[in-house]
Amino acid sequence: MEDLYNDYQHLLISIAYRMLGSLADAEDIVQDVFVDAEPHGLAHIENRKAYLCRSVTNRCINYLKSARKRREVYVGTWLPEPLVTTSEGDPMDTVVKQESITYALLVTLEQLNPAERAVFILRETLHYTYKEIAEVLDRTEGGCRKLCSRAKAKLAVPWEQPSSALSPRTEQEEKFVELFLHAVSSGRFDECLSMLTREAILYTDGGGKVRCALRPILGTQRIQALWSGIAPRGYFEGHMLPVYVNGRRGFVLVRAGRPVMAVSMQWTPEQDRISKLFIVSNPDKLHRIRLS
Secondary structure (H helix, E strand, C coil), X not given: CHHHHHHXXXXXXXXXXXXXXXXXXXXXXXXXXXXXXXXXXXXXXXXXXXXXXXXXHHHHHHHHHHHHHHHHCCCCXXXXXXXXXXXXXXXXXXXXXXXXXXXXXXXXXXXXCHHHHHHHHHHHHCCXXXXXXXXXXXXXXXXXHHHHHHHHXXXXXXXXXXXXXXXXXXXXXXXXXHHHHHHHHHCCCHHHHCCEEEEEEEEEECCCCCCCCCCCEECHHHHHHHHHHHHHHCCCCCEEEEEEECCEEEEEEEECCEEEEEEEEEECCCCCCEEEEEEECCHHHCCCCCCC
């Protein structure tokens, strides 16, 4: 059983994280699958990989059905837990590197119901065949095709393949990070905001534990007004550290030696302007970040 865990741990956590948007919950579900399988063993299972993937995926689907009710009473906007690495060689890459999807896509997937999300993730981000997906979900191939088609129609926006996440337009991303760091120290956000589209949206998640905007902020004028208002109050006080968030450039705000904010971006298809910004300050979603 230990060998199976070592062989499939990262794949299973990868699936569960994409389903749930929480690495902690993903690890718990994968651990539970192996704990429940231990007394019976898997020697009688012909395709153990498919069995484990099916077990994890089905548990995630059941979890999401109850999680959606909890998120309806969540204080403010619910955002996924960011996977933050301080370099491309970080050990966390076993989860986020080869099969990474952007944070923006992870947010967008919240529009899908659990079954649609499972099919989309297995097909479009992990490149499973419809036959393999049908085996995992115990559905017909035709049914899985319909679910994937419906998921794409719901998303109705351009989304990036995992390979795109591994080859980011680092020049633009790093320029924005540099401008933001300068803006925080100077209090002037004009140049930084020039890299956003006019209709850009800022999403913040404090989980009711950290004060932040409860609703998305629409448009650069309102974003500028917000930042210009909170910066003098010490909202950005601390050390800004450039990092990778789900394989793309972003940064974290470090205060008293611990991360208090993680920032990531979504770019327009042409990658010349930022259309969405995501700021996570809920401490429950940051405590796993390793800064060294």
